[in-house]
Amino acid sequence: IYSEMISNIERDSQSAGKYYHMVRLMGRTASNVLLECVLQTHPNLAFISEEVLEKKFSLQDIVDQMVFLVEKRQKKGLNHGVIVFSEGLVEHIPEMRSLIEELNDLLSENKTSEDLSPTHKKLFNSLPKDFQMQLLKDRDAHGNVQVSKIEMEKLLSSLVEEKCSKKPQIVHHF
Numbered sequence: 482i483y484s485e486m487i488s489n490i491e492r493d494s495q496s497a498g499k500y501y502h503m504v505r506l507m508g509r510t511a512s513n514v515l516l517e518c519v520l521q522t523h524p525n526l527a528f529i530s531e532e533v534l535e536k537k538f539s540l541q542d543i544v545d546q547m548v549f550l551v552e553k554r555q556k557k558g559l560n561h562g563v564i565v566f567s568e569g570l571v572e573h574i575p576e577m578r579s580l581i582e583e584l585n586d587l588l589s590e591n592k593t594s595e596d597l598s599p600t601h602k603k604l605f606n607s608l609p610k611d612f613q614m615q616l617l618k619d620r621d622a623h624g625n626v627q628v629s630k631i632e633m634e635k636l637l638s639s640l641v642e643e644k645c646s647k648k649p650q651i652v653h654h655f
Contacts, residue, residue, distance in 0.1 A: 483518050484518045487518055487522040487565065490563055491524065491563050494561040494562060499561055501551065501564065502564070503564045503565070503634040503638060504565045505565075505566060505634050507567065507568060508530070508569055509572070510530075510572075511569075515565060518565065522563075525550060525564060527564070528543060530569050530570050533574060534573040537575050538574060539574065539575065544637065544641055544644055547564060547637065548645060551651055555651060571633050580605060581616065581625075609639060611632075615631045615632060616631065
């Protein structure tokens with residue numbers, strides 16, 4: 482079902498010829514569903530959570546890869562594409578993982594984001610307000626952030642838009 486939906490989005494993207502779509506699939510700790518869908522649909526870019534963690538990709542590394550994809554495809558006259566990732570991606574980006582761990586600890590002690598360490602406070606404050614709120618939302622029964630409620634696609638989209646806007650030669654629609 483997921484592969485069929487991704488294929489439909491790919492066709493729509495190609496048909497419109499001017500939009501990039503991000504697809505977030507289920508999978509907090511394992512990317513099995515994502516891998517199967519990638520093999521069946523061949524999106525333009527996929528972020529495998531385990532690979533992101535293993536290679537220690539930063540949030541900026543991921544944004545840079547997306548911007549590179551947009552630039553590369555635009556040079557070929559292609560201003561559309563599909564990018565997929567699993568909902569657990571946010572926890573596999575090393576700096577985001579450590580931020581979430583510290584937030585989990587602080588919130589379990591009834592503290593706030595104001596009590597974050599200087600490094601994490603800087604990262605937290607650099608994130609859009611709505612994303613900050615998602616990191617602070619309700620916790621699961623174990624006190625962990627509910628990654629399925631974190632709209633990583635919106636964060637990535639805004640960061641890519643911001644970076645692309647600094648490069649006027651890039652046409653982008655996320």
